[in-house]
Amino acid sequence: MNPDTSRIIETTDLATALKCRVAACRDRDRTHLGPMFILTDNNVEKLVLPALMPWVESHNVKIITIEPGEKNKNLQTLTHIWESLSNEGATRSSLLINLGGGVVTDIGGFAAATFKRGIRYVNIPTTVLGAVDAAVGGKTAIDFNGLKNEIGAFHQPEAVVISPLPLRTLPPDQTASGFAEIVKTSLISSKEFYHRCLRADIDNPEELFPLIVEAVRFKERVTDEDPHEKGLRKILNFGHTAGHAFETWMMRRGTPISHGEAVANGILVALILSHTQLGLPSAEIHTYATNILKPYFRGVPILCKDYPDLLDIMGHDKKNHTAGDIRFVLLNEIGIPGTDISIPAKEIEAALDIYRDLL
Amino acid sequence: MNPDTSRIIETTDLATALKCRVAACRDRDRTHLGPMFILTDNNVEKLVLPALMPWVESHNVKIITIEPGEKNKNLQTLTHIWESLSNEGATRSSLLINLGGGVVTDIGGFAAATFKRGIRYVNIPTTVLGAVDAAVGGKTAIDFNGLKNEIGAFHQPEAVVISPLPLRTLPPDQTASGFAEIVKTSLISSKEFYHRCLRADIDNPEELFPLIVEAVRFKERVTDEDPHEKGLRKILNFGHTAGHAFETWMMRRGTPISHGEAVANGILVALILSHTQLGLPSAEIHTYATNILKPYFRGVPILCKDYPDLLDIMGHDKKNHTAGDIRFVLLNEIGIPGTDISIPAKEIEAALDIYRDLL
Numbered sequence: 205m206n207p208d209t210s211r212i213i214e215t216t217d218l219a220t221a222l223k224c225r226v227a228a229c230r231d232r233d234r235t236h237l238g239p240m241f242i243l244t245d246n247n248v249e250k251l252v253l254p255a256l257m258p259w260v261e262s263h264n265v266k267i268i269t270i271e272p273g274e275k276n277k278n279l280q281t282l283t284h285i286w287e288s289l290s291n292e293g294a295t296r297s298s299l300l301i302n303l304g305g306g307v308v309t310d311i312g313g314f315a316a317a318t319f320k321r322g323i324r325y326v327n328i329p330t331t332v333l334g335a336v337d338a339a340v341g342g343k344t345a346i347d348f349n350g351l352k353n354e355i356g357a358f359h360q361p362e363a364v365v366i367s368p369l370p371l372r373t374l375p376p377d378q379t380a381s382g383f384a385e386i387v388k389t390s391l392i393s394s395k396e397f398y399h400r401c402l403r404a405d406i407d408n409p410e411e412l413f414p415l416i417v418e419a420v421r422f423k424e425r426v427t428d429e430d431p432h433e434k435g436l437r438k439i440l441n442f443g444h445t446a447g448h449a450f451e452t453w454m455m456r457r458g459t460p461i462s463h464g465e466a467v468a469n470g471i472l473v474a475l476i477l478s479h480t481q482l483g484l485p486s487a488e489i490h491t492y493a494t495n496i497l498k499p500y501f502r503g504v505p506i507l508c509k510d511y512p513d514l515l516d517i518m519g520h521d522k523k524n525h526t527a528g529d530i531r532f533v534l535l536n537e538i539g540i541p542g543t544d545i546s547i548p549a550k551e552i553e554a555a556l557d558i559y560r561d562l563l
Numbered sequence: 564m565n566p567d568t569s570r571i572i573e574t575t576d577l578a579t580a581l582k583c584r585v586a587a588c589r590d591r592d593r594t595h596l597g598p599m600f601i602l603t604d605n606n607v608e609k610l611v612l613p614a615l616m617p618w619v620e621s622h623n624v625k626i627i628t629i630e631p632g633e634k635n636k637n638l639q640t641l642t643h644i645w646e647s648l649s650n651e652g653a654t655r656s657s658l659l660i661n662l663g664g665g666v667v668t669d670i671g672g673f674a675a676a677t678f679k680r681g682i683r684y685v686n687i688p689t690t691v692l693g694a695v696d697a698a699v700g701g702k703t704a705i706d707f708n709g710l711k712n713e714i715g716a717f718h719q720p721e722a723v724v725i726s727p728l729p730l731r732t733l734p735p736d737q738t739a740s741g742f743a744e745i746v747k748t749s750l751i752s753s754k755e756f757y758h759r760c761l762r763a764d765i766d767n768p769e770e771l772f773p774l775i776v777e778a779v780r781f782k783e784r785v786t787d788e789d790p791h792e793k794g795l796r797k798i799l800n801f802g803h804t805a806g807h808a809f810e811t812w813m814m815r816r817g818t819p820i821s822h823g824e825a826v827a828n829g830i831l832v833a834l835i836l837s838h839t840q841l842g843l844p845s846a847e848i849h850t851y852a853t854n855i856l857k858p859y860f861r862g863v864p865i866l867c868k869d870y871p872d873l874l875d876i877m878g879h880d881k882k883n884h885t886a887g888d889i890r891f892v893l894l895n896e897i898g899i900p901g902t903d904i905s906i907p908a909k910e911i912e913a914a915l916d917i918y919r920d921l922l
Binding site: 279287290317320344353 | 638642645646649650673676677678679680681702703704707708710712713714715716717791
């Protein structure tokens with residue numbers, strides 16, 4: 205991607221980055237820029253917002269606060285955001301700045317997509333997972349009727365500001381969860397990127413931050429080429445067919461695991477299938493299990509008797525068009541993914557056997 | 564517009580038109596077409612839906628019904644539509660068919676824009692106003708927080724099916740309301756179209772229907788060139804600056820008038836300003852007042868003391884970017900509009916004086 209057209213801004217100075225971006229909005233559209241708003245949650249408001257307060261106050265930016273957590277990514281919270289924008293004088297020319305994790309950027313992006321038929325927004329992710337997963341690509345949504353992301357829209361952000369500052373406020377398990385998505389991105393991107401992930405000390409922000417930026421830039425390239433998930437963008441689901449099944453299955457058992465942990469385990473299943481179906485060298489399976497999965501993530505405690513439930517969940521995944529047909533993204537080589545690869549149930553079960561042996 | 568790429572289907576046979584369109588959806592996307600739904604209101608369900616029932620039953624199409632009227636174009640009705648789609652098994656490949664007036668096509672279009680981040684939809688307008696105003700162009704919305712169309716999205720329909728059948732079920736005042744938008748379209752489109760409007764007997768469906776189709780096709784050309792209302796599309800607001808002010812003012816007085824009646828009167832104000840500001844021949848003002856306004860519409864009973872209120876409403880119209888700056892779409896000649904023409908308050912007041920004299 206041409207750096208001039210990239211929406212990604214990498215910075216250690218949030219306020220200056222925002223200032224430049226706001227100037228760019230004004231410039232390009234040659235219109236009046238309406239009142240500006242920051243959407244954030246109660247936690248981020250305490251931890252990160254203070255660094256922005258001088259800018260907020262000098263620009264008369266209004267703050268909208270929501271409760272943190274996926275359970276609040278719902279219609280009630282969305283209604284609160286819409287009402288706040290409407291009552292506080294937001295116009296078609298307003299700018300909404302989403303400062304937070306995936307919940308804030310998903311719901312704030314959807315509020316921006318729909319307020320007065322669409323206003324501009326900027327994402328400032330404050331979690332690693334939020335940066336590499338939710339903040340880029342224009343997918344916005346709320347959960348509805350018990351279903352994740354059931355209501356939403358595609359609406360591209362004006363900019364995504366990636367800064368190491370808010371990420372330093374995170375607990376280590378959240379960092380690991382985001383790291384799973386970085387590793388996934390590296391595996392579908394290039395050997396060189398993946399090898400840097402293998403060597404990284406993720407507890408060291410100096411080492412982690414460049415990997416975040418590279419993952420975000422790769423995702424931007426993919427989603428710019430295929431904004432509405434017609435084809436190429438499907439590669440981003442690598443590790444997610446089994447990963448989502450693990451996530452849902454553990455939630456139903458009453459022992460939920462993080463999205464990142466589920467994906468880290470789903471990647472191992474996808475690597476096993478890449479070996480059995482496409483001939484990826486088996487050494488790659490072991491390298492991943494030894495260097496990525498085991499140091500940072502717990503395994504998912506499945507037994508043979510759980511296979512039917514897991515396959516049933518995979519078959520109902522909305523990303524498979526035809527019910528019962530289970531499709532995977534697999535690797536021909538590291539960095540060379542193939543999509544929509546339909547795998548028979550008995551091959552998936554064989555891969556789950558190998559997965560259990562490796563744990 | 565190339566007829567091959569037009570989304571407008573003119574037909575007397577709704578079921579066959581739908582059948583062809585559904586086949587086209589399947590064909591073009593080469594994907595499975597998910598469950599189909601019809602959204603309609605209680606009135607249209609009784610008057611128009613029976614004609615479609617054989618098709619509905621043979622294709623297992625599910626019906627979602629809402630209460631009629633603008634007061635139901637709200638979040639509660641939208642939630643009902645989302646829940647119905649979700650509970651009845653709608654998928655990303657589903658098709659929603661909006662059968663009704665502007666309320667049904669606005670809210671149904673917005674439900675389609677946001678369900679699973681966007682599904683396909685077809686509009687079958689059942690009112691003249693709905694056909695020429697709401698059904699084409701991809702503007703979808705609900706009213707929210709006391710404001711019209713406060714929440715919405717741009718989402719183009721797959722097709723707009725224009726049929727004389729449902730339009731025959733309308734009371735005459737609704738026909739006149741739609742005729743105002745047809746005349747507006749003709750005035751910004753061409754002398755030839757406008758002269759056909761002047762000669763038409765709008766109580767005769769045989770004469771009215773071709774004018775509806777021409778207005779819809781013109782609107783499609785304009786909105787395809789400028790889907791997000793950045794420039795050209797503004798010409799469609801001809802007659803609406805004063806028209807919206809009349810509509811709001813009459814509502815505040817407790818004596819609401821229809822949108823079409825308000826626009827018909829707003830057009831007269833716009834023609835007067837076109838004469839005083841741009842030199843449009845004054846004969847055009849009289850032709851319009853004699854042949855269009857007086858036979859079909861009542862005047863708006865404004866007095867001099869009401870001018871400040873009317874100008875205040877015009878200055879707050881969301882289509883004027885800068886508060887207080889009142890802009891009009893005016894005609895250089897019939898068929899040659901200019902947009903964003905800023906008019907000083909005293910010139911608007913002078914035009915309102917002439918307007919009152921002409922009534």
